[in-house]
Amino acid sequence: xxxxxxxxxxxxxxxxxxxxxxxxSLDFQATTMFWYRQFPKQSLMLMATSNEGSKATYEQxxxxxxxxxxxxxxxxxxxxxxxxxxxxxxxxxCSARGDLSGNTIYFGExxxxxxx
Amino acid sequence: LAKTTQPISxxxxxxxxxxxxxxxxxxxxxxxxxxxxxxxxxxxxxxIQGYKTKVTNEVxxxxxxxxxxxxxxxxxxxxxxxxxVYYCLVGGINYGQxxxxxxxxxxxxxx
Numbered sequence: 001x002x003x004x005x006x007x008x009x010x011x012x013x014x015x016x017x018x019x020x021x022x023x024x025s026l027d028f029q030a031t032t033m034f035w036y037r038q039f040p041k042q043s044l045m046l047m048a049t050s051n052e053g054s055k056a057t058y059e060q061x062x063x064x065x066x067x068x069x070x071x072x073x074x075x076x077x078x079x080x081x082x083x084x085x086x087x088x089x090x091x092x093x094c095s096a097r098g099d100l101s102g103n104t105i106y107f108g109e110x111x112x113x114x115x116x
Numbered sequence: 117l118a119k120t121t122q123p124i125s126x127x128x129x130x131x132x133x134x135x136x137x138x139x140x141x142x143x144x145x146x147x148x149x150x151x152x153x154x155x156x157x158x159x160x161x162x163x164i165q166g167y168k169t170k171v172t173n174e175v176x177x178x179x180x181x182x183x184x185x186x187x188x189x190x191x192x193x194x195x196x197x198x199x200x201v202y203y204c205l206v207g208g209i210n211y212g213q214x215x216x217x218x219x220x221x222x223x224x225x226x227x
Contacts (some may be wrong), residue, residue: 043217043220046215105150
């Protein structure tokens with residue numbers, strides 16, 4: 001299947017700073033990327049959907065000024081958590097769909113963010 | 117958006133066949149049904165996808181009745197390593213369509 005990679009796998013940052021998580025489709029062109037957030041023992045919560053070259057569409061309740069999403073190329077999307085606070089600590093997962101994946105979305109490995 | 121309903125948890129023993137059913141009563145004509153497996157602290161892993169009838173691959177089978185309002189993931193002869201959360205996801209290729217996860221089914225395989 002198609003490969004989606006996230007970086008970093010885990011990151012610790014100080015409260016008030018910003019942190020960026022990258023999501024790359026390694027062997028296909030991702031026309032659409034999705035960002036999810038997951039708390040322990042809970043399901044994935046969709047944060048936003050981004051189509052290459054367009055502004056991301058955020059789900060209700062997700063602050064677009066806090067969670068900046070960029071999808072500038074067909075293989076890379078980034079999520080920047082701005083002015084991070086401890087409550088932003090979570091597992092963030094990206095997924096992608098594109099030219100070779102058809103109706104299937106493939107997920108990255110996830111990134112753990114801890115804000116101290 | 118097609119909402120999905122699954123059992124919250126299931127227990128099984130090694131070597132048994134496990135069937136997990138997902139209900140999606142308002143599935144749209146162009147929606148596909150995809151099942152994922154997730155281990156703790158990992159992203160979901162694709163298992164199988166189907167549109168109607170039956171699909172089989174090397175790890176699972178997917179049964180979809182004619183009305184497509186439900187689907188059943190069948191895992192033959194589970195092992196301890198199949199202990200995970202299983203999600204069914206319903207969606208299509210429409211531009212801008214997002215993919216919303218239900219609560220998933222936590223499968224525990226016991227020795």
